[in-house]
Amino acid sequence: MFFTVERRWDPLIVFYLRGKCSDDEFRAYLDAMEVFLYEPRRYGFVLDADQAASAPATQRKMQAEWIKQHWDRIEAESYGTAMVITKALPRLILSSILLLTPMPGRFTTVSSVDKGLAFLAEGVRLAGDRWPAGSPPLG
16 A cells, blocks of 8 residues: 555644555545545644655646645645655755745655654644644654
């Protein structure tokens, strides 16, 4: 399976992306994100893409259209999105691309899920909300 979802820190959701996927599997991933996007509360995503293959053009286009379609909701309801990429050079390349093509809401690239959760913790604090019970302690 291309992706798995960890909800233990709900509404902070971790998606683990692994290997290559078909367009249908990628659509299922976008559909899963959309479910969380429209729940009646704020949310944050950590996308652990460190072991995912590069997306082909068809999937990059699907993702761009999905982001455009949901831009306003992401801006209004997201604590943030953190993309996990452990290797420094690919993380730098993605960060550079994002300077030219910004994402909606708070977005960053990080080297670990823990750093992604720390980024979301700051988003929770900035929104004036409380860190979800049972979430990992963050400094």
